Amino acid sequence: MCTYSTEHVQLAGSAKGGPGGWRGLGPTTVYFDHPVHAQALHTLNIDFGDPGGEPSGRIALELTAESARELVSAIQRAFGGVPPELLV
Amino acid sequence: MTDSIMTAAVRIQGAGGDQVEAYLARPAEHGARGGVVLVHHMPGYDRWSKEVARRFATDGYDVLLPNLYSREAPGAEPDDAAAVARARGGVPDDRLVGDVAGAAGHLRALDSSNGKVGVIGHCSGGRQAVLAACNLDLDAAVDCYGAYVVGSPPETHPMHPLKIRGFEDQLPKLGCPLLGLFGNQDAHPSPDEVAELDRLLTEYGKEHEFHGYDGAGHGFFGADRPSYRVEAVLDGYRRIGDFFARHLG
Numbered sequence: 001m002c003t004y005s006t007e008h009v010q011l012a013g014s015a016k017g018g019p020g021g022w023r024g025l026g027p028t029t030v031y032f033d034h035p036v037h038a039q040a041l042h043t044l045n046i047d048f049g050d051p052g053g054e055p056s057g058r059i060a061l062e063l064t065a066e067s068a069r070e071l072v073s074a075i076q077r078a079f080g081g082v083p084p085e086l087l088v
Numbered sequence: 089m090t091d092s093i094m095t096a097a098v099r100i101q102g103a104g105g106d107q108v109e110a111y112l113a114r115p116a117e118h119g120a121r122g123g124v125v126l127v128h129h130m131p132g133y134d135r136w137s138k139e140v141a142r143r144f145a146t147d148g149y150d151v152l153l154p155n156l157y158s159r160e161a162p163g164a165e166p167d168d169a170a171a172v173a174r175a176r177g178g179v180p181d182d183r184l185v186g187d188v189a190g191a192a193g194h195l196r197a198l199d200s201s202n203g204k205v206g207v208i209g210h211c212s213g214g215r216q217a218v219l220a221a222c223n224l225d226l227d228a229a230v231d232c233y234g235a236y237v238v239g240s241p242p243e244t245h246p247m248h249p250l251k252i253r254g255f256e257d258q259l260p261k262l263g264c265p266l267l268g269l270f271g272n273q274d275a276h277p278s279p280d281e282v283a284e285l286d287r288l289l290t291e292y293g294k295e296h297e298f299h300g301y302d303g304a305g306h307g308f309f310g311a312d313r314p315s316y317r318v319e320a321v322l323d324g325y326r327r328i329g330d331f332f333a334r335h336l337g
Contacts, residue, residue: 006175036134
């Protein structure tokens, strides 16, 4: 089914992908729904939207549920090894 | 059936008088025939949807596939347009009805039209096909595993309210026969939800026929997806063909 559920978050940082090279981040959507390319019925999808609003400027991820959870765990482990004073 | 069809990118007048991009597929030969509005699924105005449009054209129908996201991202790749539309909350129901009305009007204005127009959709498009049939003068409707005709998804974020709801209250307005094709292993719509829709339509005296397929879950028509189930698809297309022939011929 289409979940219709979408989380919105404004991100700061940079990303690289596509012909434009590096660019800033901005409005990002996260949702669990049908993928376009991944061979699964549903995936955890992240669209790093183009700060300028250009539809083709998004950077898209489609992760299986297991991979998405592994990514979350990996991010948490990466933070866990960092001295707190660096996390500013 | 014909092997000779023509396709074109056209503009139609949709909800609010907006110019909406659409894909037209029709038999090359002359002669009066029915029309079909194909409502694309949530991933958008994609290659698969256009393949389905061409299939129904080879079956002898004028088929129009409006790009429901053409306002949000004109000219963008279908998946990018779908992402933009989703970020903005999706397609409002009233706008969908207006776009299908414009598509049906465009089909009826073709010199080949016999005056009859049906609507079909898959997944979110299945829900929208039923919604259109409750609000427009149509001759047949096909719902392929559309969720939330009855019931509604949970709210997840107060800042971004969902633009879809179940519309049980509109079912008494259903104005044409409805064919429903569902996967018995689908979670949404589940067999219980399909049974509830069946019960309501029966209560309201609405002509409908539902078929559920064992071994099929959601999205079983998707030829480019792992959910594809060939037995269900073959039987489903046969039933759609019979249904359209009865009501659009």
